[in-house]
Amino acid sequence: MKIAVNVHLKKGVLDPQGKAVHHALETLGFKNVENVRIGKQIILNLNTEDKEKAIQEAKKMADELLANPVIENYEIEVKE
């Protein structure tokens, strides 16, 4: 089972990488970009076919290792 864990900086935490990309996009002529935030997408291939179990396990991994709860939020997405 393929699970994506999307990790993003919390609202209010400065995202200099996103700011830089926003600026670069404007320089390239993309004028209607309001905001850019850059996060990580971690794709986990788990050796289980139980969707609920896979989500629970991914959540545990995110809490323990993948995300920093002080500055980051995450969301779990089932890919297939």
Place this chain on the structure above:
Amino acid sequence: MKIAVNVHLKKGVLDPQGKAVHHALETLGFKNVENVRIGKQIILNLNTEDKEKAIQEAKKMADELLANPVIENYEIEVKE
């Protein structure tokens, strides 16, 4: 309109960050992880309500700036 551009290393391109996370997860006791790949998720807030136009524009941004076509693939996802 909120668009996500998910950028990942192509199959066959070594992902040392993913390998390190895989190893760390095993050390933490998560035994049924088969594979971990780590990519970027870029969230774009575009000033348009036209879904097709937003997707086209995000694709152009990915081609021109966000992804490196030599080693990376990307997918576009409409968030809201």
